Amino acid sequence: MGGWPIRIRVAAAVASWAAVAVVWRRPLEAAMVLHALVQLPLLVAAGALLVPRPAPAVRTSAHPYAPAALLVALFTSALWMLPRLLDGALGDPALETAKLLSLPFLVGVPLRWSWPRLTPLARSFVVANAFSMLLTLGWLYHAAPMRVCNSYLREEQQQLGTAYLVLGALLLVALLPRLFSGRESEHAHARHQVASKTTRGRTARPLASASKASFPCSSG
Amino acid sequence: MPRAATAVVVAAGIAGFALATDGFRVLTSEGARRHAVARSPRVLPEVLLEDQNGSALRWADLRGQPVLVEFVYTTCPDVCQQMLSEFRALVETASSMGIDDRVHFVSVSFDPERDTVSQLRAVASYYGADGQRWRFARIGDPAALQETLDAFGIVALPAAGGGFEHNAAIHGLDAEGRLARIGDITAAREMLTWADGRSGSE
Numbered sequence: 001m002g003g004w005p006i007r008i009r010v011a012a013a014v015a016s017w018a019a020v021a022v023v024w025r026r027p028l029e030a031a032m033v034l035h036a037l038v039q040l041p042l043l044v045a046a047g048a049l050l051v052p053r054p055a056p057a058v059r060t061s062a063h064p065y066a067p068a069a070l071l072v073a074l075f076t077s078a079l080w081m082l083p084r085l086l087d088g089a090l091g092d093p094a095l096e097t098a099k100l101l102s103l104p105f106l107v108g109v110p111l112r113w114s115w116p117r118l119t120p121l122a123r124s125f126v127v128a129n130a131f132s133m134l135l136t137l138g139w140l141y142h143a144a145p146m147r148v149c150n151s152y153l154r155e156e157q158q159q160l161g162t163a164y165l166v167l168g169a170l171l172l173v174a175l176l177p178r179l180f181s182g183r184e185s186e187h188a189h190a191r192h193q194v195a196s197k198t199t200r201g202r203t204a205r206p207l208a209s210a211s212k213a214s215f216p217c218s219s220g
Numbered sequence: 221m222p223r224a225a226t227a228v229v230v231a232a233g234i235a236g237f238a239l240a241t242d243g244f245r246v247l248t249s250e251g252a253r254r255h256a257v258a259r260s261p262r263v264l265p266e267v268l269l270e271d272q273n274g275s276a277l278r279w280a281d282l283r284g285q286p287v288l289v290e291f292v293y294t295t296c297p298d299v300c301q302q303m304l305s306e307f308r309a310l311v312e313t314a315s316s317m318g319i320d321d322r323v324h325f326v327s328v329s330f331d332p333e334r335d336t337v338s339q340l341r342a343v344a345s346y347y348g349a350d351g352q353r354w355r356f357a358r359i360g361d362p363a364a365l366q367e368t369l370d371a372f373g374i375v376a377l378p379a380a381g382g383g384f385e386h387n388a389a390i391h392g393l394d395a396e397g398r399l400a401r402i403g404d405i406t407a408a409r410e411m412l413t414w415a416d417g418r419s420g421s422e
Contacts, residue, residue, distance in 0.1 A: 064222035068229045075233030079240055087249040148248050150375040153385050 003053045013049035013104070016042060021100040029090060032149065032156035033163050040080060040103060047108020054116045063117035070118060070126070073111035076102050081137070083148040090151045131171050138164030250387050253373035254402040261398035264371050267364035269328065269357040272340040272349070277326075277357055279397050286415035287324040287393040290405075291374045291386065293331035294343045294356075299388045299405075303327075306390075306408045308347050311354050314412060322419035323412065325354040330369060330376050331384065332358045372399060394418050 004012070020028060020042040028039040079085060080099060089096040115123065140148075142161030147154050238244060246252045256262075269277040279287075290307060292300035307325055314320040327349070329335035335343075340356040349356055359365040369376065376386040390411045392401035395418055403411040 065225055068222065068225040071226060071229040071233065075229065075236060078233075079236055082240055083248045084246060084252050085240055088252075147250075147385065147387075150249050150373075150387050151377070153377055153379055155380075 006052070009049050009052070013046045016046040016049065017100075017104060020046070032152040033160045035086065036160055037163055037167075040099075043100065043103035044077070044108040044111065047104030048112035049108075050104075051109055051112040058116055061117075062119045062122075063114070066114040066117035067122065069110035069114035070122065073107045073114070074126070076106040087149040087151050127171075127175065131168055131175070134164045134168035134171065138162070138166075138168055250373075250389075254389070257373075257399050257402050261394060261396075261400035262371065263398055264393070265364075265367045267359060267368050268361070269326075269359050270337060271351065272337065272344040272356040273351055274337045277355065279393065282324045282326070282393070283397045284395055285322055285324055286395055286418045287326060287397075288411055288415055289326045289328060289372075289391040289393060290389070291328050291330050291369070291372065291376075291391075293329055293376075293384055294335050294339060295331070296383060303388055303390075303405050304343075304347050306405050307354065308349075310408050310412050311348075313409065314353075314416075317416070319412075319416050319419065320353055323353070323415045325349075327354070327356045328368075329356070329358045330365060330374065330386070332360050332365065373402075392418075 020039050025039070028034045080103065085095065085099070089099045118126075138161045140161065141157050141164060144157065144161075147157055149157065241247060242252060242255050246255050264279050266278055266280060269279075271277045288307075288310065290303050292303055294300070304327060307327060311320065311325055314323055327344075329340065335358050337358070340358060344351065344354075344356040348354075359368055372391055374387060376384040379385045388405050390403045390405055390408055391399055392403065392411055392414055394400040400418075401411065401414050403414070
């Protein structure tokens with residue numbers, strides 16, 4: 001998908017954004033689980049579509065600005081997890097506009113750009129935190145005796161909590177085999193080889209492809 | 221430069237969180253409305269209420285003394301019953317403290333269709349509301365009701381079984397009739413103390 005021509009990517013991004021931010025905005029925001037788990041991720045995905053697929057060599061070396069870009073995405077996405085903002089966006093047009101624009105441009109774009117340019121340790125850190133955050137939020141939303149959002153019923157809050165717990169469990173299931181397969185060390189070895197070969201002026205392409213296949217958090 | 225960029229992002233992120241949480245104080249819109257009111261008392265719209273005796277009531281009629289207000293619907297099976305019981309206990313406490321002539325209590329229904337005057341009168345009688353210091357009231361006009369709910373920050377969502385889910389709190393109006401404090405129903409006594417502190421020497 002990232003290999004599409006720029007015009008196609010922009011058209012796909014605009015169409016995706018318009019679908020969730022304009023056409024289906026109200027139905028998606030009517031239910032808490034759709035708001036948090038469909039609209040918000042699709043807004044992020046719309047922004048990610050704008051970023052072209054990186055050249056293979058990019059995936060073998062960390063970019064110095066990748067941590068800053070990642071932090072932009074993490075801070076912005078964390079802000080939109082605050083019940084106050086999620087709730088407030090429903091009744092405040094300025095906040096709603098901020099949500100509809102910040103998620104694609106301040107989460108989707110920097111996350112998609114930075115992900116292949118991060119060190120494996122940084123990517124693993126993000127994935128591990130996503131896992132723990134899903135479980136924590138899931139338990140909180142599932143067990144909280146009070147509503148955290150005035151605009152949604154407690155039953156909807158519990159549904160979202162359950163969905164977060166299921167997503168956390170699925171993430172764990174997806175990662176467990178790789179956690180214990182030892183592929184991380186193979187990947188690190190491959191990276192080291194690529195780095196030395198690149199230094200000697202030789203192509204890194206074959207090993208870069210190998211690293212993409214083996215690294216658990218590698219982006220497509 | 222990359223480190224400087226990271227530092228700028230971290231600083232901006234922390235500032236963003238401080239802004240979104242009113243200085244790391246609130247995480248929910250319920251917390252935000254309570255904090256906003258405490259920081260800046262809110263003038264209420266002048267709407268017409270109708271009490272359990274069918275008499276007209278306006279917030280302006282109660283000016284000069286603090287008022288504790290709660291929003292309920294009387295067919296509510298759970299939290300509203302708790303709120304009304306808390307109000308009954310507060311009225312009794314105010315009486316035992318000798319301050320029952322300094323504080324007004326108003327239980328406002330946001331379900332005027334079912335909470336007719338006769339229904340309010342029956343429920344008021346059950347809870348011992350005298351119609352003077354503690355009134356039950358309804359707002360019959362839908363636009364005025366919504367305006368009032370918006371001013372107070374009450375969100376009542378239709379729920380299964382024909383009921384509502386709504387934010388539950390005790391609202392304190394100061395002697396000028398402004399919404400100046402919102403407290404939890406589990407800390408009702410604090411709201412009475414707050415009201416007594418604003419009742420002057422009357």
